[in-house]
Amino acid sequence: MQVLVYGAGQLAQMMYLDGAPLGINVMAVDVSNNAVVHPVSKAPLDYTLEQAIELADALTVEFEHVPEALLQQAEASGKLHPGIDAILVGADRVREKQLLSSLAIPNCPYQIVDDLTQLDSCVENLGERLIIKASRDGYDGYGQWRLKAATELPALKSQLAELDLKAVPLVVEKMLNFDREVSLIGARSSGGEVVVYPLAENLHHEGQLHVSVAPASASTAALNDQAKDIFTKLVNGMDYVGVLAVELFQCGDELLVNELAPRVHNSGHWSQAGSPTSQFENHLRAVLDLPLGLACNTGGEAAVSAMINIIGCDDHQMALLSVPGVHFHWYGKSVRQKRKMGHINVTASSYADLGSKLQKLSEYLSLAHFPCLTDEANRLASVS
Known part of the structure; x- marks a missing residue:
């Protein structure tokens, strides 16, 4: 099985790594020059874009800002998942607002x-x-x-x-006085099968995601049902195929949609270590119309995971791997301010255990680049 991903960044790379054990080969398109490349090495492959489209069983995207001409060519193949309309919704906030209004989904x-x-x-x-x-x-x-x-x-x-x-x-x-930012990641197959991951709580700094924790603490059954209902309305309303990320504001007991991302998403990276099936594997399964995998937390109801972004720096100590439950992912990019360089996933048996592990992890990081980490570690350590 072959999947062609438009975009050759870290998300395509992680799709490739999760597809390999299933016998799924992932190729990537550098959308700046239409070259077909290896998602990890970025080395050019011996295919034209047209040949790669013909060879692929499915086409997909790792980000929504793909040139529209390329999307139209992909859509014409009949293999693009999600479809062009859903991708353009993610690329245009006016279209996004129109979709939310048409489906009567609450938003800002x-x-x-x-x-x-x-x-x-x-x-x-x-x-x-x-x-x-x-x-x-x-x-x-x-x-x-x-x-x-x-x-x-x-x-x-x-x-x-x-x-x-x-x-x-x-x-x-x-500008809302919301209580917190959360997100729901889920997948839908072309046959209509839907799975959703636990609601994640997201901490941002200067407009960028720094830490995600899943499941979000103090998430009631009613809140989770509300999030799943929003997700299901969206994917069924768009006849969506693949992973969709729904970013939400929690205002009291109500969830309002902030943004949509028609792809695998940063706030779902925790699933690589914290779930039986990662978001990357489930996206590949969905676009190839394979049965979807479990999207729960690994380790039972009390288990919890976190993802910490590494942004604009490379001065971490690899001794951080000594912290139990830590998994390190590096993207191989040159350092640039505000650039996502990699991420760290942490799995734990409870919120208190996670808080303790994040406190230990902070000893191996330059905390100037991780402004949310210490406060979040202390907060989680006190969650009962």
């Missing part, structure tokens, strides 16, 4: 802005505390601005004045 109150003069009505209708997002090409905190008071509006307009809002409108959202 918002307005679409294609002229700066409309920002005044946003303040009137949504309040003076706003999150402003470019509808396309924004990620990891890029393409986002904040309005904290109406007095800041003139300066914000000046900052946004050079943007072509007719080409790329803004999505302006009410």
Whole structure:
């Protein structure tokens, strides 16, 4: 079996590594030059893109910002999963909001802005505390601005004045006082089989995910059911095939959708060590219409896992492998500020055990690059 992934980064690499034991060969497309490459070594393979499409049993993506012409070519093959419409929803916040509205799925109150003069009505209708997002090409905190008071509006307009809002409108959202950020990762096969992983709690710093813990602490059965209901409405409504990530804000007992990612997702990396079937394997199973694997935590109901991103640094000590339950993943990139260099997965028998392991792990890391780790370790150590 052959799968062709558009994008040649770490997500394609991890799909390759999880596909190999199943006899699934994964190739990748460098979308900057349309070259077909090995997902791990990045060495060019002896195929044209057209040959690789013909050879593949399924086509998929590792990120949503694939040039649309490539997506159209892939869609024409009849092998692209998820389909082009779902991928474009993930790449365009206007389409995303339209989808959520059409399926009556709760999300942040918002307005679409294609002229700066409309920002005044946003303040009137949504309040003076706003999150402003470019509808396309924004990620990891890029393409986002904040309005904290109406007095800041003139300066914000000046900052946004050079943007072509007719080409790329803004999505302006009410800034919510949410309790926490969580995400649900799940998969759906073309036959309609659905599995979901435990709800994960996510800690962000400067717009980037730093730590995920699954299952999220203090998650009630009602909250998990609400998240699964949102996920099921989305995947069935889009006739979706593959892994989908749903990022959510928890406001009291209500979940509001923040963003969708039509692919394997950073907040699901914990599943590599913490679940019988990783998100990467389940994505491959889904796009090839194979039976989906278990998506529960390994080790029973009390088991818990964490994922810690390594961002913009390479000064960790490999002695961190001495911490029981630690699994290290390195992407082989050159260091750059805010760049995801790798991640660390940690499995534990309880939240307190996880907190203790994170405290031990912090001894081998430069904590300036892991600003959420110590506080999260201490919090988890106190969870009963």
